[in-house]
Amino acid sequence: MQTQPQQTIIGTLSPVAIFFFLVFIAVTLGITYWAARRTKNAAQFYAAGGGITGLQNGLALAGDYMSAASFLGIAGLVSTKGYDGLIYSVGWLVGWPIVMFLISEPLRNLGKYTFSDVVAFRLRQKPIKTAAAIGSLVTVLFYLTAQMVGAGTLIKLMFNLPYESALFIVGALMIAYVLFGGMLATTWVQIIKAVLLLGGATLLVVLAMSQFGFSYGRLFSExxxxxxxxxxxxxxxxxxxxxxxxxxxxxxFGTAGLPHILMRFYTVPDAREARKSVFYATGFIGYFYILTVTIGFGAAVLVGRDFITKIDAGGNMAALALAEHIGGGMFLGFLAAVAFATILAVVAGLTLAGASALSHDLYVGVFRHGEANEKEEMKVAKAATVTLGIVAVLLGLLFQRQNVAFMVGLAFAVASSANFPALLMSITWKRFTTTGAVASIYTGLLIAVILIVLSPTVYEDVFQATQVKARTSAAATLTKLDKYSKDPAKTLATLKPKAEALAVAVNTPGATGRIHEANVKELAGLQADIALIEGNRLADALLAAKAAKTKADGEVTKAPFPMKNPGVFSMGGAFLVGILLSLFKREKDAEAKFEAEKVRTYVGIGAEGASSH
Amino acid sequence: MPPKSVHELLEDPEFQKLARQKNAITLTLTVVELVLYFGFIALIAYNKAFLAQKVSEGSAITLGIPIAVGVIVLSWVLTGIYIFWANNKYDAMVKNVKARMGR
Structure with a gap:
């Protein structure tokens, strides 16, 4: 289909991308300046004074949730793996109805700034707030590390900017948003980012679908x-x-335990707006995943899987490659800037949630027994923001060369196991006790972390990365040689023209860059394969490959825990321990306060009107 | 006799009705969502052939595609059903209970 060799400017610092990115920074810093003058007390810092509408919060929730990793990652997964990518994307949406039905309204009615306010509503403040803050911080830090490493890697991939500089830019901007503008600035950064991302993805889908006569039938048939x-x-x-x-x-259930998501429910005035915001958020996020999946299939057809994996082996550049294919450098630059904005918005939201756990839960709730004044709390919150921002950059640097894909999974596992069970039981179950809650949180946290460390994702893929890589490549070689030896003559007939075409592309004057390098590598491999078949050494090579595969297999120590996801055990364990310990010893005080909690849960009488602070 | 204290409110039949109805609807919708998603996962795990069949003769689209998109769309529709009920019925009941308490 393609007559001339495909090229891309992905990976170069394009002026268009810089222009759009600078515009985004100028606008968001302007908003931060505006928000800073409206952020004078704790209620404004943590919850934007409770003055955000349902629609605005719905967009901001979507902005918090739609990360660059999910946009670029899911499009990449669909473009390389097809339907499996679609299955994956469905899983990311289904938590939202649960958030609405079980969590959003009680959370708004019972809490003030963080979800640990709710868990601690009628239980003993200090142990609960300590445990809940640890649950929050662990979730936030894993998520933040994954986002920071993703940010550095993506920015390097998109603009060829050094990893460290990318992290410093992201770190400085997110600290600025949160430190000066608090929740109000963070919310508006999320809203702008959500609108840009939804708009950009819609435009990309419309342009891509126009090439198929706007028919999904034709897209899928091709x-x-x-x-x-x-x-x-x-x-x-x-x-x-x-x-x-x-x-x-x-x-x-992890979605219903993410601190930066739960925190957003305090930015709206009441339970009615809280539930409305989930309805909007679910709609936006669902729409976004449908767009992303379409982009993935469109990229697979229009750009081609081979080309996409040549830019980045993981397929992460599928959406951008499609943008370049149909809209040129201009559209690519715009979308790359949107992806950058997306990263910034997500890390800002996470930083604010982590800072709240440190200042509101730990400092005020535990260290100062809930008796700090506004000025003191603000000061601590701001110090926590700067600390967390610096920690995020350091974590990003520390894990630079690590495979951090497991960290998002770990964040969800901890959120669903440490945060969600305690939160749900504290709202709904009269007999729930302080001991039960604390034990439930630590049990969920520990089981989730330990089992993930012992699972193949960490025990093999991270701890034994070199050996696993050797195993994967040995397996790939074996499969390839196995296929070749079935019909060497036919293989030769397909390999030769491929090598000739590649040689033309490689020897084109001025060919440089990522695609060129990938082509050179592929050509060398093809030439070696051709020499192997022509020299009648295929049988020997096959034997050697089998031996190498056995050896490589033997060098990887199998993970003690065979599953990749510990959810059944960690979440199940958290509920079980919480229930058993609560039943074991009653807490009369907590039971007595359940009446007031119940009334407040259902009708909102006595709920914190954050706006009245 | 209108309820005056929190304790009396909990005994109030109006409040009990409100709480009962809300629990019924949120629980039902939660179970529907769980069945929807885990049913989809079970189909993939146990009956891939069902999802792999074409929606119609001559079409490339497999049944799995509309089903997956359907799970996304239906999840949103469920939140819509809840919000429709809550905005129209639940808020009115809450208002009524609050008014009876003089709030």
Missing amino acids: ASTKYTGAFLEPGGLITKPLDAFSLGLALM
């Missing part, structure tokens, strides 16, 4: 022609049902 029908069928994503169920639990 995808199926290009990559066989299996591209549109479930593949290898779900092979172990219990593992898949476990992941589903973490995604569904």
